[in-house]
Amino acid sequence: MSVRPALPFRLLQRSLKAASRAGSAVVERVLRSEVEAGPLRAPTKESKGELCVQFGDKEVRVQPGATLLDAARQGDVDLRYYCGGNCSCGTCRVEILEGGKNLSRVESMEAFVLGDEHQRHGDRLACQATVRGPVRVHIPEWF
Numbered sequence: 001m002s003v004r005p006a007l008p009f010r011l012l013q014r015s016l017k018a019a020s021r022a023g024s025a026v027v028e029r030v031l032r033s034e035v036e037a038g039p040l041r042a043p044t045k046e047s048k049g050e051l052c053v054q055f056g057d058k059e060v061r062v063q064p065g066a067t068l069l070d071a072a073r074q075g076d077v078d079l080r081y082y083c084g085g086n087c088s089c090g091t092c093r094v095e096i097l098e099g100g101k102n103l104s105r106v107e108s109m110e111a112f113v114l115g116d117e118h119q120r121h122g123d124r125l126a127c128q129a130t131v132r133g134p135v136r137v138h139i140p141e142w143f
């Protein structure tokens with residue numbers, strides 16, 4: 001399941017108002033059905049500003065700036081972090097399936113711990129990657 005940001009909903013609402021003002025019944029009907037369909041619904045008060053991190057079937061909502069490790073812990077996702085999130089063990093390495101651009105950039109220490117191959121593959125250390133938008137993550141098998 002993907003998370004829709006609030007912007008498309010607002011654009012949809014504005015378009016609906018514009019279609020109403022212009023008297024375009026067909027466009028208005030199509031837009032209204034989109035609004036009522038649900039997936040582009042307005043964010044609830046509780047979900048405002050929260051971002052979705054998806055680990056397999058589990059969705060966790062976090063505030064912007066939380067790390068992937070914060071999200072995993074918050075969602076009770078089984079993700080190992082032997083160094084306590086200090087960017088030294090590499091056990092929190094995850095594969096980013098979608099939304100890699102929605103994470104903070106890789107800093108030098110993270111790049112060192114990840115190694116060239118995993119970095120080229122787009123993997124991240126969950127304790128270092130902060131969330132700025134929706135992300136879909138896979139936790140690799142270690143043992």
Ligand code: FES
Binds near residue numbers: 084
């Ligand atoms: S928890 Fe050790 S590197 Fe992330």
